[in-house]
Amino acid sequence: MKFTKRNLWLLIGLALLILAPIGQGRYIVYTLTSWLVFSIAAMGLNLTLGYAGQISLAQSAFMAVGAYITALLTLNGIHWIVAMPIAVLSSFVLGLLIGFPALRVKGHFLAFVTLAFTTLVFLVLRNEDWLTGGPYGLSGMPRPDFGLFNTGKNINFYYFTVFIFVIFSLLMYQIVRSPWGRAFKGLRENEIRAESLGVNTRRITLLAFAIGSAAGGLAGSLMTPLVQFIEPGSFALLHSLRILLMVIVGGAGFFFGPVVGAGVVIMLPEVLRFTEGYYLMIYAVTVVVLIIFCPKGLVGLGEIISRKILKRKEVRKDFEQGAKL
Amino acid sequence: MFKQIAGASALMLAMASPVHAVDIAIVAELSGGGAPAGTQYRDGIMLAIEEINASGGILGEKIKVTQHDTQTDPQISKGLVTKAIDDGAYVIMGTVYSSSTIVNMFEAMNAGVPQIVGAEAPNITQKGNPYVFRTAYGAHRGVPSLTGYFRDNLKAKKVAVTWVNNEFGKGGHDVFVAEMKKAGINVIADIPSEAGAADFAADVSRLKSAGADAVFVYLHEEESARFLKEAKKQGLKTPLVGEVTLTGQKVIDLAGDAANGAVAHVGLTAQANVKSIQDFGKKFSAKYGHQTDHNGIKGYIGMWAVKYVTEMNGAFDQKKFADKMHGLCLDVNKHPNMLLTTCWDKDGELARESFMVEVQNGKQVVTTTVAAAK
Amino acid sequence: MEQLIQVILSGLATGSIYALAAIGFTLIWQAAQTVNFAQGEFVMLPAFFVLIGINFLGMPLWLAMLFGLALSVLILGVAFKRILVDPLLSHGGLSLIIATMAVAILMKELVKEFYSAEAQPYPALVPQGAWDLSGVIISLQDISHLIICFVVIVGLTLFLDKTKVGRCMQAAAQNAAVAEILGVNVKRMILYTFVVNAVLATLASFLITPVYLAKFSSGEYLGLIAFIAAIVGGFNQVRGALAGGLLIGVLDNITATYITAEYRQAIPLLLLIAVILFKPEGILGKPEGRAV
Numbered sequence: 008m009k010f011t012k013r014n015l016w017l018l019i020g021l022a023l024l025i026l027a028p029i030g031q032g033r034y035i036v037y038t039l040t041s042w043l044v045f046s047i048a049a050m051g052l053n054l055t056l057g058y059a060g061q062i063s064l065a066q067s068a069f070m071a072v073g074a075y076i077t078a079l080l081t082l083n084g085i086h087w088i089v090a091m092p093i094a095v096l097s098s099f100v101l102g103l104l105i106g107f108p109a110l111r112v113k114g115h116f117l118a119f120v121t122l123a124f125t126t127l128v129f130l131v132l133r134n135e136d137w138l139t140g141g142p143y144g145l146s147g148m149p150r151p152d153f154g155l156f157n158t159g160k161n162i163n164f165y166y167f168t169v170f171i172f173v174i175f176s177l178l179m180y181q182i183v184r185s186p187w188g189r190a191f192k193g194l195r196e197n198e199i200r201a202e203s204l205g206v207n208t209r210r211i212t213l214l215a216f217a218i219g220s221a222a223g224g225l226a227g228s229l230m231t232p233l234v235q236f237i238e239p240g241s242f243a244l245l246h247s248l249r250i251l252l253m254v255i256v257g258g259a260g261f262f263f264g265p266v267v268g269a270g271v272v273i274m275l276p277e278v279l280r281f282t283e284g285y286y287l288m289i290y291a292v293t294v295v296v297l298i299i300f301c302p303k304g305l306v307g308l309g310e311i312i313s314r315k316i317l318k319r320k321e322v323r324k325d326f327e328q329g330a331k332l
Numbered sequence: 333m334f335k336q337i338a339g340a341s342a343l344m345l346a347m348a349s350p351v352h353a354v355d356i357a358i359v360a361e362l363s364g365g366g367a368p369a370g371t372q373y374r375d376g377i378m379l380a381i382e383e384i385n386a387s388g389g390i391l392g393e394k395i396k397v398t399q400h401d402t403q404t405d406p407q408i409s410k411g412l413v414t415k416a417i418d419d420g421a422y423v424i425m426g427t428v429y430s431s432s433t434i435v436n437m438f439e440a441m442n443a444g445v446p447q448i449v450g451a452e453a454p455n456i457t458q459k460g461n462p463y464v465f466r467t468a469y470g471a472h473r474g475v476p477s478l479t480g481y482f483r484d485n486l487k488a489k490k491v492a493v494t495w496v497n498n499e500f501g502k503g504g505h506d507v508f509v510a511e512m513k514k515a516g517i518n519v520i521a522d523i524p525s526e527a528g529a530a531d532f533a534a535d536v537s538r539l540k541s542a543g544a545d546a547v548f549v550y551l552h553e554e555e556s557a558r559f560l561k562e563a564k565k566q567g568l569k570t571p572l573v574g575e576v577t578l579t580g581q582k583v584i585d586l587a588g589d590a591a592n593g594a595v596a597h598v599g600l601t602a603q604a605n606v607k608s609i610q611d612f613g614k615k616f617s618a619k620y621g622h623q624t625d626h627n628g629i630k631g632y633i634g635m636w637a638v639k640y641v642t643e644m645n646g647a648f649d650q651k652k653f654a655d656k657m658h659g660l661c662l663d664v665n666k667h668p669n670m671l672l673t674t675c676w677d678k679d680g681e682l683a684r685e686s687f688m689v690e691v692q693n694g695k696q697v698v699t700t701t702v703a704a705a706k
Numbered sequence: 707m708e709q710l711i712q713v714i715l716s717g718l719a720t721g722s723i724y725a726l727a728a729i730g731f732t733l734i735w736q737a738a739q740t741v742n743f744a745q746g747e748f749v750m751l752p753a754f755f756v757l758i759g760i761n762f763l764g765m766p767l768w769l770a771m772l773f774g775l776a777l778s779v780l781i782l783g784v785a786f787k788r789i790l791v792d793p794l795l796s797h798g799g800l801s802l803i804i805a806t807m808a809v810a811i812l813m814k815e816l817v818k819e820f821y822s823a824e825a826q827p828y829p830a831l832v833p834q835g836a837w838d839l840s841g842v843i844i845s846l847q848d849i850s851h852l853i854i855c856f857v858v859i860v861g862l863t864l865f866l867d868k869t870k871v872g873r874c875m876q877a878a879a880q881n882a883a884v885a886e887i888l889g890v891n892v893k894r895m896i897l898y899t900f901v902v903n904a905v906l907a908t909l910a911s912f913l914i915t916p917v918y919l920a921k922f923s924s925g926e927y928l929g930l931i932a933f934i935a936a937i938v939g940g941f942n943q944v945r946g947a948l949a950g951g952l953l954i955g956v957l958d959n960i961t962a963t964y965i966t967a968e969y970r971q972a973i974p975l976l977l978l979i980a981v982i983l984f985k986p987e988g989i990l991g992k993p994e995g996r997a998v
Contacts, residue, residue: 032418037411062800108983115741116982118803119937123975133497134968142431142498146438180373234407236435248807255804285819287363291812295790298805299426302797314375365923367823497968524967528927530918533716534962534970541709554825554919565836566712566843586827586919605816687933 021173028165036161037233042273043168044229047175049219049253049265051222056251057259058281059215060195064247065105065121069098069220070130071242075132078145078237087151091228098224102217110212125244132239144238148231158232168229175225182218183262191215195260256297258304267305354395354648356381357639358437360426364404365528368553368582369428369627374399375620376631376650377425380639380669382619390639391648393447402427402428406435413439413447418527421445423638428627430456431499437464448634450627453503457679462565463654465637465680467630468599471504472511474575477597477686477702478548479511486571488545492521494535494559495550501527504550504575520544531553549574549594557586565592576601576626579689579696591691595699599686600626603696608664608671629671636669637662675704708841713959719848721955722855726910727932728939728947729862730903735941736879737899738791740802744810746929748907750922752778753828753915754817760829767829775908783904787897810925817922830916851913858909859948862902866944875899936976938981940991949990953977 024043028036052066073094080090132139139145150158151167160162182188185282190211193201202208231237249272257268279289301308358377361370378397385394400416402409409432416424417439423446427433431451439448441461448465449456454472456464482488491512495505499522512519521542523535536559539547547570551559556578563572573577577596584591600605602613602624612632616624638653640662645652661675675683683704689696731745742748755777759770790809794802836845866872877885878895886892918924931954939950954974962970987993 032415034411034415034418037414041411112982112986116986118741119933120979120982123978127972127975130969130972142502143434144433234410236406236410236438238406238431238435240405240431252807254784254803285815288812288815288819291808291815294808295805295812296800298797298808299793302794302801363818363823367818367857368825371823526971528923529923530721530927531958533720534713534959535967537709537713537963538793539718557825558917558919565834565845565847567836567838582824586825588827 012245024169024172025166028162033161036165038273038277040161040165040168040233042269043165044226044233045250045253045273046266046269047172047229048223048226048250049269049272050176050179051226052184052217052250053219053254053259053262053265053323054179054191054222054327055219056254056328057261057264058188058191058195059212060198061110061212061216062115062118063121063216063219064118064244064251065124066219066223066250067242067246068121068125068229069102070230070246071128072098072101073224074231074237074242075139075145076224077228077231078148079138081148081151081231082145087228087232088153091225093245093248094228095221098227099217099221102220103213105214105220106216110216111210117259122244122247125242125247129239132242139239142238142240144236146236147198148235148237150232150235164233168233171225171229175222180218180223181264187211187214192230252287252294254304256294258306258308261304261306261310264304264306336467344565352586352676354390354393355419356395356397356420356423356425356635357400357419357421358397358425359400359402359409359412359416361404361432362399362401364402366402366404366429366432369450370404370426370485371563372625372627373426373631375430375616376624376628376633377635378629378631379616379619380632380635383669384635387671390642391646397447398425402432405431406428406432409433410436410439412436417443417445423653425631425634426450428630430503433464434499437461440464444650444654446599446638446650446657448638450630450634451500453499455503457681461680462658463650463680465634465657465676466682467634467637468626469501469682469684469686471575472507473681473683474597474599474686475504475507476511478573478575479515481573481595481597481688482517482546482548483515486546486573488517490518490520490544491546491548492523492542492544492552492570493519493548494523494525494539496529496552496555497524500552500629501550508548508550525551525555527555528550530558532559533566535559536562536566536568539570540566544570546571546573549578549673551577553577553580553582554586557583557591560587560590560594566625571595573597579691580625581623581696582625584691584694584696589694590691593691595688595690597686597702598626598689599684599688600629601662601689601696602626602629603689603698604687605698606672608668611613611643612671633670633672633674636667637674639668640667668688673704709963710960711842712962714796714956715844717956717959718952719851720922720959721935721952722851722933722948723910723914723951724928724931725855725948725951726858726906728935728951729859729944730906731932731936732941732944732947733879733899733906735936737875737896738793738795738802738808740791741795741933742903743803743806744813744925744928745907745932746925747810747813747926748778748782748904748925749910749914749928749932750920750925751782751813751817752908752911753920754821756912757821757826757828771912771973772789774853774912775905778904778908778911779901781904782907783901784897786904787900791896791900807913810929814925815920819937821922823922825919825921828915828920831912832916841927854909855948856914858906859944862906863944871898931974936977938974938977941989942987942991946990950988950992953989955959 028039048070054064055061076094076097077090079181083085118281133142150164158167193206194211253268253272254265254270258264357372360374381395381397400412400414409427413436413463425438425448428450430451433449433451433456441463446463450467452468452470454470493508496502509519523538549572572594574596579594579596607617613624641656645656657676660668664670664673672684685704686702688700689699690699734740734742752774753776756770759765759773830976832847832850836843866876874890875895875898877890878892881979882892914925935954936947939972940946957973961973
């Protein structure tokens with residue numbers, strides 16, 4: 008690996024991840040793990056939204072699919088390491104199936120269709136109690152035991168999640184840098200132009216959507232052993248909106264934007280908890296202010312600041328890249 | 333010499349208890365759909381804490397209380413219970429909603445922290461958790477008290493049930509259906525609805541055409557009010573029978589005279605013509621400016637139970653607390669702030685006398701008292 | 707048979723309220739290209755203004771209603787447009803969507819924290835009576851909802867088509883740049899659109915709250931249905947919102963009575979998906995071309 012400034016930052020980030028939970032109570036470790044799990048989901052959505060420009064409100068439904076499949080399999084004795092790929096694959100296939108008809112429509116329409124899909128998934132999970140436990144949900148899922156390493160304790164599970172997160176990020180990075188990734192960006196910047204240049208927009212959009220869904224499935228698959236109890240309410244529309252918020256607040260289209268966004272969305276309520284009844288209000292106002300003043304999200308804000316401090320080459324306006332929402 | 337021994341013992345006692353002496357954590361639904369129930373529960377607890385601290389606290393220590401808002405989200409409630417345990421809570425007060433309690437109680441159980449809950453779904457005391465204790469009995473205790481009423485008073489041969497499709501509603505529904513089967517009464521219509529549903533036109537219409545002798549209504553308070561209004565509007569004449577969520581003061585306020593005639597079996601009602609409960613209601617209104625309800629009573633007696641049991645043990649020992657509660661009866665004459673004589677069994681299930689209530693002229697009128705189930 | 711008529715009538719009555727909420731939604735969409743995720747809360751809030759007027763300021767009902775209307779126009783119309791829409795319009799639709807979501811949360815929390823977390827009784831505008839027509843119960847409330855809704859829709863359509871201001875509003879919505887060249891004060895037209903939406907939402911609030919009860923969370927479901935109604939019916943036509951609202955009201959009731967109660971909420975959603983996939987401009991809408 009080249010010893011570039013960026014790789015240095017990455018190593019520092021990794022070190023922080025490893026050191027973060029040391030000496031903290033179980034609740035903080037649990038929250039940190041939750042943050043990483045949602046980062047994975049948000050990064051998936053970022054691929055669909057930030058890189059390929061498609062608004063999806065279905066991410067929590069794919070998390071639900073991943074979570075429930077993993078739960079049903081692990082509750083029946085199948086090890087997580089086998090259950091997880093099945094869950095991720097199922098999410099990917101489901102993403103293809105849903106995307107195929109849904110992506111014929113654009114923009115706000117796609118948002119509505121995915122919104123309806125999410126609520127439908129919630130209803131099925133809630134009503135079909137012979138399979139899903141209905142409103143009671145499923146409980147008692149075991150944390151994976153890898154022989155030498157048992158993830159039962161919160162802190163062990165945290166390191167396990169870090170490991171998965173790092174592998175996932177590397178995979179994501181490869182995708183974004185590959186020809187597919189460039190096609191996604193072309194799609195986002197100007198779809199018709201991309202098509203005229205020979206990009207098979209239908210197929211590429213479908214691919215972005217399906218990969219994003221698979222990421223959602225992976226996040227769900229991690230969530231099951233983390234919380235050890237899942238019920239339909241955790242995957243309702245509200246949670247899709249939360250994940251969307253994470254992507255926007257962090258900065259859509261930036262690689263680590265969703266990680267920052269997930270951090271804010273998950274940690275901010277914790278930080279504000281001391282304000283008791285008022286914290287949701289403060290949270291809402293903060294979000295609005297953030298959106299008004301840094302529409303490119305926090306990472307975008309960071310870039311603007313760093314551009315002011317470190318002079319870089321001026322980019323011609325119509326060459327400027329970035330998610331147009 | 334004696335002073336030295338006393339001082340050393342006190343020091344050892346202080347070091348032996350693994351938690352801060354009297355940290356009480358309230359983990360309740362202070363926002364979201366469960367806010368009305370959770371805030372009442374919290375208010376009852378705070379009133380109790382005020383009284384307890386004014387009279388010297390528990391074993392001479394004043395109570396330090398922290399409030400945590402679960403937002404009526406089960407996952408958040410689980411996290412907050414974990415947090416409360418991390419912060420060294422002696423006892424956790426809450427949650428009220430069954431859907432949250434069934435999730436978070438395992439955290440408390442694994443850490444050996446007693447938890448005083450307001451939830452009523454049957455499965456909470458059926459999971460082998462030795463640290464959970466109810467403040468209102470589960471549906472599997474309450475609903476069967478109605479079987480006699482359906483069979484003997486109403487002489488019903490066919491009944492309908494309308495219920496809210498969540499943990500709470502399903503619990504009551506399943507128990508009711510089983511009870512009716514045992515009593516040989518046919519359930520001819522089964523009508524679920526959503527929590528927060530506003531439009532009961534279809535539900536009432538189905539009930540009208542079903543032609544049942546009586547209807548068992550197991551919805552949350554606001555939905556009960558909307559249901560009653562719709563029933564009145566469509567002229568549903570069938571007797572409506574339910575539990576505390578059908579005839580509470582809140583329902584009467586919201587439904588107006590549409591509530592008249594509704595009958596319910598209630599474990600706790602602020603309208604019971606029992607002096608201790610009436611006095612509590614007055615104290616509560618004086619402090620908070622609004623009326624209490626069964627959730628406020630749950631919080632109040634739950635907190636006082638913590639004081640009584642801890643003082644019986646003479647120490648802040650969580651395991652001893654749980655052991656003492658199993659099979660304990662707190663006689664209201666010796667422990668007046670329990671408001672009614674209350675007993676717990678080895679699963680944390682509660683037994684206490686209860687009431688049949690009918691709404692007449694906009695008021696809850698207690699028609700009979702039901703003895704505590706064995 | 708009576709049951710079917712009863713169910714259809716109840717559905718139409720509920721649907722007319724959905725329609726009122728949906729129309730405003732449609733107007734805002736056209737004028738500002740925005741999905742207003744706070745529309746449900748816009749219907750929830752005016753009722754609370756009225757309750758504040760009655761309970762805290764001691765006003766009689768009619769004065770409290772005027773007070774509620776005035777506050778709604780100011781806050782949900784003018785303030786909303788100036789503080790939220792103007793800065794965010796240039797940043798694109800998604801930012802505004804998120805902002806309206808945040809505003810929805812803010813409104814809910816303000817009511818919950820500063821007024822009450824519990825449902826409140828609300829005085830009915832229409833007396834409680836009902837007629838019994840051979841087994842079918844028609845309540846005065848249902849009839850009045852339907853009539854008021856029709857009157858409003860006819861009035862609004864006439865306003866938009868026949869008056870100068872109305873036609874300017876339509877022009878600004880269809881093509882703001884050209885309208886401006888032709889001398890239309892586009893900014894003011896957009897403001898008027900938001901004011902009209904506030905008035906419509908207030909009206910819906912006054913009608914529906916006696917039935918649904920005033921509670922901070924009553925906007926959630928209503929908002930969702932309002933926009934499904936707008937899209938299903940066709941959101942470039944006011945008539946579309948009416949058709950969508952009534953259709954959903956009736957379908958919802960029929961489903962719940964005859965088919966399934968548990969999947970009742972699925973029907974509007976499936977309808978939404980079907981309409982978007984097969985006729986995206988809605989049932990009564992006119993197909994829109996897309997700029998390249």
